[in-house]
Amino acid sequence: MVAFSTKRRILNIKKVSTEVEERLPRPLVSSPVSDQMRPVNNHMNSRSVLKIVFAAVLLGAFILSTPVAHGQSFDGIEKSRMKDILKIVKKRVKEHYYDPNFHGIDLEARFKQAEDKLDNATSTSQSIAIIAQVLIDFNDSHLFLVPPPTNLAVEYGWRMQPVGEKVFVTQVKPGSDAESKGLKRGDQILSIGGFKPSKKELWKVHYYYNAISKRDKLTLIVQGPEESAPRQLEIKSEIKRQPQTITFTTYFKLFDDFYEPENDKHRFLTVGGIGVWRMPSFEFPPEEVDSLLGRVSNSRGLILDLRGNGGGYVKTMEALTGSFFDKDVQVAEIVGRKKMDPSLAKARGGKAYNGKLVILLDSESGSAAEVFARVIQLNKRGVVLGDVSSGSVMQSRHFEEQMGTMNVVPFAISVTNADLVMADGKSLEHIGVVPDELIVPTAADLAAGRDPVLNRAFEIHAGQISADDAAKLTKYYWKK
Numbered sequence: 001m002v003a004f005s006t007k008r009r010i011l012n013i014k015k016v017s018t019e020v021e022e023r024l025p026r027p028l029v030s031s032p033v034s035d036q037m038r039p040v041n042n043h044m045n046s047r048s049v050l051k052i053v054f055a056a057v058l059l060g061a062f063i064l065s066t067p068v069a070h071g072q073s074f075d076g077i078e079k080s081r082m083k084d085i086l087k088i089v090k091k092r093v094k095e096h097y098y099d100p101n102f103h104g105i106d107l108e109a110r111f112k113q114a115e116d117k118l119d120n121a122t123s124t125s126q127s128i129a130i131i132a133q134v135l136i137d138f139n140d141s142h143l144f145l146v147p148p149p150t151n152l153a154v155e156y157g158w159r160m161q162p163v164g165e166k167v168f169v170t171q172v173k174p175g176s177d178a179e180s181k182g183l184k185r186g187d188q189i190l191s192i193g194g195f196k197p198s199k200k201e202l203w204k205v206h207y208y209y210n211a212i213s214k215r216d217k218l219t220l221i222v223q224g225p226e227e228s229a230p231r232q233l234e235i236k237s238e239i240k241r242q243p244q245t246i247t248f249t250t251y252f253k254l255f256d257d258f259y260e261p262e263n264d265k266h267r268f269l270t271v272g273g274i275g276v277w278r279m280p281s282f283e284f285p286p287e288e289v290d291s292l293l294g295r296v297s298n299s300r301g302l303i304l305d306l307r308g309n310g311g312g313y314v315k316t317m318e319a320l321t322g323s324f325f326d327k328d329v330q331v332a333e334i335v336g337r338k339k340m341d342p343s344l345a346k347a348r349g350g351k352a353y354n355g356k357l358v359i360l361l362d363s364e365s366g367s368a369a370e371v372f373a374r375v376i377q378l379n380k381r382g383v384v385l386g387d388v389s390s391g392s393v394m395q396s397r398h399f400e401e402q403m404g405t406m407n408v409v410p411f412a413i414s415v416t417n418a419d420l421v422m423a424d425g426k427s428l429e430h431i432g433v434v435p436d437e438l439i440v441p442t443a444a445d446l447a448a449g450r451d452p453v454l455n456r457a458f459e460i461h462a463g464q465i466s467a468d469d470a471a472k473l474t475k476y477y478w479k480k
Helices: 056-064 076-096 107-119 124-136 202-212 248-256 286-294 314-322 368-378 443-448 452-460 467-474
Strands: 003-005 144-146 152-155 158-163 166-172 188-192 217-223 231-236 238-241 265-271 274-278 301-305 311-313 329-335 343-345 356-361 383-386 394-403 409-421
Touching: 076 107, 076 124, 076 394, 076 409, 107 124, 124 144, 124 202, 166 443, 265 467, 274 467, 286 314, 301 452, 311 314, 311 368, 314 329, 314 343, 314 368, 329 368, 356 368, 356 452, 368 383, 383 452, 452 467
Parallel strands: 274 301, 301 356, 356 383
Antiparallel strands: 003 311, 144 409, 152 238, 158 166, 166 188, 188 217, 217 231, 265 274, 329 343, 329 409, 394 409
8 A cells, every 4th residue: 555654653563543443453564565654653752663863973973872782792793784784775775766866866875885884883773873874865754764673662751842943842751750850841852962953853863762772861951931041851761671582572562562552543522513533644444534534524614633643545545535525636646767647536425524624733744644734725625724744745665674584683664656746736845734824832832731723723613622622632641
């Protein structure tokens, strides 16, 4: 299944479920090649298996600092294994990348340079960072390495998100070291380990600390909404170690340790005839669109909350798009090495929803979520509110690889195989969807748990929502 997604749940260990349906079984082994938009969790937790590799200078600086020890010896065999991974990555990019000119990058020279750096590498984590950096230099949201898993699960105990151009703490785990050190929702993050985060570069922080170099502690410089000066905090992480030899059983257990599936449920609410559907991703079968939309289809107005939705399956996005139109709509032209059919949303006839539609976006709304919102916007079918979306809109193929036979080392590569051009002739990559009404919560809003975006959506529908009802939709669950 083809997919557009940001880097938000690349391993796809869990399937998204609804509140009323049983969870779909997770596959132990996926198909070797799948055209799926696999989003990566944009939070600082153990399931965020992808969103970071720093620009060369920063990456080099981070490698010199001390990550959590893996217990992995780095000998000649391990170094040879890293070079083999580099060769596989090069082969996949060379054969499948959508731009045969590779954005002007000399592919041979770039990979030769990485191979030379591997000769001088002194650890597995450093080697993985070198390989990952080759892909990050393309500045392409869907081209990246999913590194081999370590035997470590890390929970940092807090979450962050870009809001406007700044980065704020959005959640703090009760009972965590972060809470005991005084970290609070609404604190602006000025520095993480000496790196100043920004909306454009934050994904590199996520990728580095969740995939490349997990840490037993992080040093933050933060400032609260009512504080006159910044404060520095050293926050300890929760660490769980699995056996040194990772099997399928321990591999999935590792990612279950801090993952709470409640956060991946679709949530529904109806208040005063206004339906709200908070959709965590488009990563569910297109056949389920009718039943999910049916939960709110009798509402006089609908609010589709795509905040934090990193994308998912193309067919699901097309099916949902068609549910809001009485005629077929072209979603986008798909431009790759080979001629591809455009993405098309077919009208659903009597199953279409014809009420007023409001869509909510934020900086973590990515890929399929962005494409859907832009189609609605371009066709003037609804109103888009919130923050500018992530601008991570491409189509990719996901290659699952492995090294070895008896002791298998799994890894994966996401390779961009197409760009998407919307009906206005423009791509959303690096730009994102600009809402019809730009509404950005303040630090004080975050600290108090206020949701001005949702409140404005209800105003447009001539309704209102209580703070308690709003909290039901946006509550964050921690693994107990």
